[in-house]
Amino acid sequence: MTRVIHTGDTHIGYSQYHSPVRRQDFLDAFEAVVDDAVDDGVDAVVHAGDLFHDRRPELRDLMGTISVLRRLDDAGVPFLAVVGNHESTRGGQWLDLFERLGLATRLGDEPVVVGDTAFYGLDHVPVSRRDDLDYAFADHDAEYAALVAHGLFEPFGYADWDTETVLTESDIDFDAMLLGDNHKPDTAEVADTWVTYPGSTERASASEREGRGYNLVVFDADAAGGDDRVEIRRRALDTRPFVFVSVELREGEGESRVRERVREYDLAEAVVHVDITGEGDPVTPAAVEEFANDEGALIARVTDKREVDADGEVDVSFADPEDAVRDRLDEMALSTAARDVESAVREDTVPDANVRETVKRRVEERLDEGEDLGAFEPVETAAEPIETDDDDAGDDDSDEPEGETVDGGSDEPADETVDDGSDESDTGEPKPDDSDADQQKPDESATDEPDAESDPAEAADPDPASTDGQVSMEDYL
């Protein structure tokens, strides 16, 4: 008999809603699974990919992960894993580092036998390269065999990988496929093989409404649960509460009705999503969010997709952004040459493709102007020096501009129900060094993770003080 915990889609390092608290939640969920594994004395923890949210986890995420894996190792419980689409890198995988440290075993086409079960692994493979797969696995002489894989497999939602093909083409007769990628937990039988997703361990999107958990899988001749070889049981995890409030406003109803509905729920430390529909008056999302926060919510997001009458009724509560940029530039006391460059980068009149050439030309012109190079000296200014926003510059989780809250709210609950398995494939990184996985599904990239990466956000930050004002220029060029 072999008893293992089957988990996956941990997404450590995800600062969901730009929240450091949420970031910690994802690591805590992993720790909770490992605690259970140690308490229960299972034979192994099997991880089906997406341990990390991002292919570039930060040091704190790596340190946290290593200390959790060390606990497991100290208890003598092996950690067997494959690589998911989120964390996949071009070169070596983070999992290889953990293996080198003696904290993990990366599964592949050679069997790793625990108890009387042989475990094999199949990392996430982009759709375009699946035809090349031969599903060749080395022999084993264990009693049972399981394939651990990351991808969207039939017969579950959003599937793009044919499970029966995998099972028929592979040399091994698997008793179970222990899967990751689809964040919705589910189990089915395909060609006499049990196929199961444990789901994500924290809600990586507001579409993941049901409770989170993991699988306890037992390989045993006397296993209960419908099959005499494999028993799959689901165990719940205690995760961050999410509260979903839908409000349909009737004519004449407005913000006070929304508050009334929101107040019906226990919002303490919860992530709160308020969805407003109906015929009623316009509601200011920020006001509802503030109300929910006052009621104890950790995070509040309002979605109101109703058509707003364009009668000028809507108050724009922020100043003209162009004005703000001009004021800021004045404060910065940039040199004339730096202003030339800044305007080339920012102004709509210069097409993106021409920015590099325009900047080069303008700088050359300034250089040609004379020997004194006065255009490169900072101008005198009476305005105060650039101030203390810089203190926060390194802390990308906490200093997101307020405006983000509205955007973040509106795109999260709109996601497809399943998962982020798919969407996540391709964390919103518009960087050129992304792996091919990202190019497979560009349409899904932006859906669920506006905050997957701090860099693009910073590059797009109109406030030059949030970086040093120099580095970000390179991003534009």
Ligand SMILES: [Mn+2]
């Ligand atoms: Mn995932």
